[in-house]
Amino acid sequence: MAERELLVVDELRVEIPTHGGFVRAVRGVSFSMEPGKTLALVGESGCGKSVSVQAMLGLINVQGLRLAGEARFMGQDLLAMSEAQLNTVRGARIGMVFQDPLSAFNPTRTIGEQIAEGLVLHKGMAKQAALEEARRLLDECRLSEPARRVVQYPFELSGGMLQRAMIAMALACGPQLLIADEPTTALDVTTQDQILWLMQELQRSRGMSILLITHDLAVVARMADDVAVMYAGQLVERAGVDDLFSHPTHPYTRALMRATPHGEMVRGEPLASIEGSPPDLFAPPPGCGFCPRCDHAMRICEDRVPLLFTSRRGGGVSRCWMEHPDYSRARVVGDA
């Protein structure tokens, strides 16, 4: 069955073995991506956003890792693939950009060599042709003096320059999907802006999809078409970017927005913080993971995990009992 979606993740579960037992890092996450669109995966550190994506691509190299669910990319389940099959997808049809560009490059090999490597592997290019293509890619990613960069080593470039080089590396073989895991977190604000702008431009010219992992709502607002908010290994809200920002439904999403500085703030106005901490993922609570920190928590929230209900306002879904169709009768006026 041919799917319109580029990527469909269905009930993905990841459990990572540690000395203290299994960490239930991802607990049934589902989302899908359309070709040419950008999906932002948002959430705080440890919510499972990076783990979901890395597990999907087989990048978590831990013995005894438990994976369940499906991740269909162009109709094929990535989780069912052998390592050899995955190697024909990784780097070729899915490119990946990591958070810290300096540690993501091998310090002892030149930028050019590291970009050319994928081209030789997936496109069967000769070394020399691949290096020339690497130069062209660096140029496409607006890196100054691309011919010189090809023969330079990672430590000779700044963080912003390296991030451009990493984007060039991820795009080398013309992937349909670019996964960017906190691509601007390690960069200063002006460089962040340039990198985001570059990604938008490349998406337009190449028509690829971007899966953007971030904790920064400003980045989300600027880049995303759709947003998936994660909390404690679960998806708590999924919506189009306009819906999400105009009608955030899940209490966690709303708390996140209150905790983000914005343009209309008055000098001296304190930022709201989200009191408490996320639940223990060794033994996740039976109910809603956010309920101990939620202002609206009800008795049912402690006992049962809410389903993803269609939001009452806006077009998204929200994992909150307040969105249950029967909730409105008991609802306190003005609570929305």
Added chain:
Amino acid sequence: MPLMRYISGRLVSGVFTIWFIATATFFVMHWVPGDPLSDEKAVSPEIRKNLEARYGLDKSLGTQYWIYITSMARGDFGISYTQKNRSVNDIIAMHFPVSAMLGALAVLFATVGGILWGAVAARYRNRWPDGAIMFAVILTVSVPSFVFAALSQHLIIKLNQLLGFSLLPVAGWGGFRNMLVPALVLGLGTMAYLTRLMRASTLEVAGSEYIKTARAKGLSSLQIFRHHEFRNAVLPLITVLGPAIAAITTGGFVVELIFTIPGLGRYFVAAVQQLDYTVIMGTTVFYGAFLVLMVLLVDIIYGLVDPRIRLQGKGAGVRA
């Protein structure tokens, strides 16, 4: 040129190191009870006086030290006390090449073996090859080399008996066949040390972010090992190669004795027993200088291999 300045700086500090070694050895040696003449059968006080005058032992310690240091600076280590009419320079020139050849082969065994075993152990981490290799490493580190030397001689005899002809000589010197087993025994301890280091360094590299990048590029684990892990894991080993050479050359004394190899080590041990002042001083200072040079050489090689160090002098490493 920064490299030349670096090398000359290191050489100057090397001279100080050697001077310190010479001075320390000189005074410790004279501090030990007895002197080169006291070991001989009882000599009459007159003869003893004559001998002391001939070797300069009647002068004050300070004067002796001054004479020694100045002639050493000219490259003259003096005449042996126990081997009549042989200069220390002659002894070194004749026997050091033997030690050097044995040592070089041992270093080769140790590095190749260490890298190989370490890489295998890391690749099969926590599986049986890793366990077996690490067990052998602990065994090798804790058993002194003379035990392995005697054991290997025993095994050679058994092997030759089994074959009915002499495949390998038990002891003695002359040709590659004589070097093989002593070099292996000599390099064993260092090989174990390097194995452990290579294993740790391979694991560290394997856990780094850029290996994840390489996997995200679609490289197979063998390709990643060949193009990214191996080379970066070997780099830290180069830094300990200097001290490793030191360990092997000093360890050589015992192995040379057991295999009756006419290397410098045997003369050194004999000289210490007989308090042969000039030979002790000569060999100590010579080995000191040799090791200072080796460590310098290793550091230069490391700079050539690792681009982060190689390029630093060019002022190209501009980081924002």
